[in-house]
Amino acid sequence: MTVRTRFAPSPTGFLHIGGARTALFSWAFAKRHHGSFILRVEDTDVARSTPEAVQAILDGMHWLGLSYDEGPFYQMQRMPRYKEVLQKMLDEGTAYYCYAGKEELEALRESQMQQGLKPRYDGRWRPEAGKLLPAPPQDAAPVIRFKNPQDGEVVWDDLVKGQIRIANKELDDLIIARADGTPTYNFCVVVDDNDMGITQVIRGDDHVNNTPRQINLLQALGATVPQYAHLSMILGDDGQKLSKRHGAVSVMQYDEEGYLPEAVLNYLARLGWSHGDDEIFSMKQFCAWFDLDHITPSAAQFNTEKLKWLNAHYIKLASDERLVADISKRLAQMGVAVTALPDLSGVIALYKERVHTLNELAESIAYFYKKPEIDAIAAEKHFNQEIKPAMERLLQHLERVEWTAEEIHHAVSEVVAAFALKFPKVAMPLRVMLTGTAQSPSIDQVMCLLGRDEVLARIKAVQL
């Protein structure tokens, strides 16, 4: 059977890291088995769903390169189909009208909680052979409930967690259509998964409790039950649960912060899944290797340090053209205008092996296009009267030396030798004058890229 997986977000916010991993795993599983990956937008909560959120999710998936073979399908556009199935269930007696109002149910829940019971619908409107139902109230619009089996248990072999069994006694007759007639989540999922021929449902851990209800629903419809794989959640860097008010960020924020999508993807792939000792791999390799057997059932804590390490790796691998395009944008956002010279490509090549994020890269090369502010501490440490003669001599050399890193290096060396100094004694103040800080790549290469005029100007601008 052809594998068909789906990612089914509800558009009530951005695509966060947990959702992205769920999507990634579903996507990779489909790829691995040459199947189809379907995107379905679960927007039946009209009050909370927004078109902006739909767009944010689409943007996030696009940035990560998680393309879908079918969809996006929108549940709100499938109403006629849901109504049809609802009617069928009513006709077949697997669903029934319930007139219990919200306040009535609220009171029921409360009393059950007080008795230490699990709050459940007590089946007061559930039709049963020989049972006398109350007369339906005139003015109240009923909800539709699913007639859940009362005995036995639901068992499934979760592809991640192993066999899970839940007694039907623990379940109640869930509402599948609201008083206004709109269907609810569990019902829509079941109809859609069935209609779309989903073979493996790969989703978050928080749906484990919905699974037995969905299996019962599926069976009531005479549908095939798919396989389920429940992924554990991702915790924040601090080990705390990610939530809107704590730590949850859009995947697009990683873009803003200077992470490459392949780094985020590689990191996410390795979070909760493993392939022996492999740490760094492409999506192509991932898709060839991915399986559900090597997913950890326990929750994983996010580790930004490791993401940075991967990001540094992928920055080193990135082509200069790609980095030039990206870094130009970031510099522009910082208000730094990139000029033809110094050559941005050369500057990036000099720095790309030293940084962990693209923002760090942009920030560390800004001084090539904008006079740096001299770091006071560095200046105090390296600027002094005794190097003045050496600097003056160096200036003379630099006026006429052939402008290559090698020749510049010779010039500095000559001055160092002439004044019987150690190399850093000259190189350090030079570095501070030119870059503003005491850390930079090889100073002769920096000078070479900066250009003779700018180098001379920056040295002359400093009062020792």
Add this chain to the structure above:
RNA sequence: GUCCCCAUCGUCUAGAGGCCUAGGACACCUCCCUUUCACGGAGGCGACCGGGGUUCGAAUCCCCGUGGGGACGCCA
């Protein structure tokens, strides 16, 4: 409260009864490279939640604790 799930270095993980004196990666520490800072290279520190079983043998299987998480909506 009830039900469900989870448990190996600080973190991500390898581990399917003997290959485990528990392996790799990030981080951290030391050294090397060096023109500063990085990068890179070589080392080091560091874990099987506790208790009972089963077995010749358990990180691996079972039970009980403990701890963590999730779910109990006319949300998804």
